[in-house]
Amino acid sequence: MTSVPETIPGMNRLDLADLIDQLRDNLKEDPESWENPDLDRFLESLSAWTRDMDGVFLNRGEPLPEVPSWELIADMLLAARIYE
Template sequence: MDSLNDTTWVTTRADLVSCIRQLGQEAQAPSRGWENRSLDRYLEALSAWTNDMDSYFINRGEPVPESPDWGLIAVMLRAACFYE
């Protein structure tokens, strides 16, 4: 994996575990412009992005998922780092 912004590789539970671990490592020294560095801000952003995620998929020309999969959870967790 070249970038944590690329979550397309997350297709299994084991992949998601790896992604979460990598996010945790990055969170120790967030140098990639993280907006939400505290847990409360991160969780608020996660909630907001999850609520607004239809727009993300519509803007990308992709179908809005009806139910989550491992990849969508990874996208949600990554988006919460930056979502305002």
């Protein structure tokens, strides 16, 4: 079974593409582990997490990035998998 991928510090766009492939594989193999297994719910969750992410960064003690990195995009996709 494909495990849920994790972000890699300093990841590049190819690392992100690999992470997306791993997310797709994980969804196919273990849809029960996804809170948002269909596109509608996934996109709704992605939007909600994006709107709420200043709180995530505040809790981490980090500034909200002005420009998204590949790693931030990966974090957003991973969060949308389970964010309610």
